Amino acid sequence: xxxxxxxxxxxxxxxxxxxxxxxxxxxxxxxxxxxxxxxxxxxxxxxxxxxxxxxxxxxxxxxxxxxxxxxxxxxxxxxxxxxxxxxxxxxxxxxxxxxxxxxxxxxxxxxxx
Amino acid sequence: xxxxxxxxxxxxxxxxxxxxxxxxxxxxxxxxxxxxxxxxxxxxxxxxxxxxxxxxxxxxxxxxxxxxxxxxxxxxxxxxxxxxxxxxxxxxxxxxxxxxxxxxxxxxxxxxxxx
Numbered sequence: 001x002x003x004x005x006x007x008x009x010x011x012x013x014x015x016x017x018x019x020x021x022x023x024x025x026x027x028x029x030x031x032x033x034x035x036x037x038x039x040x041x042x043x044x045x046x047x048x049x050x051x052x053x054x055x056x057x058x059x060x061x062x063x064x065x066x067x068x069x070x071x072x073x074x075x076x077x078x079x080x081x082x083x084x085x086x087x088x089x090x091x092x093x094x095x096x097x098x099x100x101x102x103x104x105x106x107x108x109x110x111x112x113x
Numbered sequence: 114x115x116x117x118x119x120x121x122x123x124x125x126x127x128x129x130x131x132x133x134x135x136x137x138x139x140x141x142x143x144x145x146x147x148x149x150x151x152x153x154x155x156x157x158x159x160x161x162x163x164x165x166x167x168x169x170x171x172x173x174x175x176x177x178x179x180x181x182x183x184x185x186x187x188x189x190x191x192x193x194x195x196x197x198x199x200x201x202x203x204x205x206x207x208x209x210x211x212x213x214x215x216x217x218x219x220x221x222x223x224x225x226x227x228x
Contacts, residue, residue: 006155036217042221043117044217090156100146101158101217102158105155
């Protein structure tokens with residue numbers, strides 16, 4: 001079975017500062033990895049995904065994440081955040097070949113002026 | 114609309130009552146999921162339908178919870194004899210056939226409050 005750990009429940013940051021949201025996963029098989037974002041009062045939407053190939057993946061709104069197999073991590077980064085990035089971010093894992101996603105508990109990113 | 118549609122968006126009920134939550138997936142999507150989102154708990158998998166295969170019910174928390182999917186499209190999640198701990202946002206998602214890319218398309222959820 002797969003599992004996901006998001007150690008930071010909340011990350012406060014000032015506008016234009018860089019941010020990293022941490023995600024670690026556990027799986028005995030190859031995985032697909034995802035970051036979803038939930039803006040206030042909206043549904044979840046896909047931010048980016050890793051399926052195979054380059055370990056650095058780029059998503060919408062300037063976010064990127066790096067798959068590190070040896071550290072079983074898939075941390076999300078953005079070099080300069082905006083107020084509009086305030087949202088809840090969920091990391092998720094799926095065993096390759098299956099569609100069932102297992103989500104982490106989420107990290108709330110709070111961007112202030 | 115082109116997205117996943119859920120109804121009702123909000124439901125307030127009394128403890129012990131039954132509730133039904135509806136999900137209308139994106140047309141053509143064969144996979145349908147129900148998740149529960151509770152404060153501080155993240156997204157909890159409940160049940161997964163894929164085409165005509167038997168559903169994966171491994172996430173249903175008790176036998177008070179059940180779900181069905183009629184005609185491979187609309188799904189209904191039923192909670193019998195609701196308890197206060199059932200209060201949460203119930204999210205439905207769908208995914209297109211094949212590909213195994215795991216990308217889910219979520220609805221905006223049904224917020225259930227059990228008094």
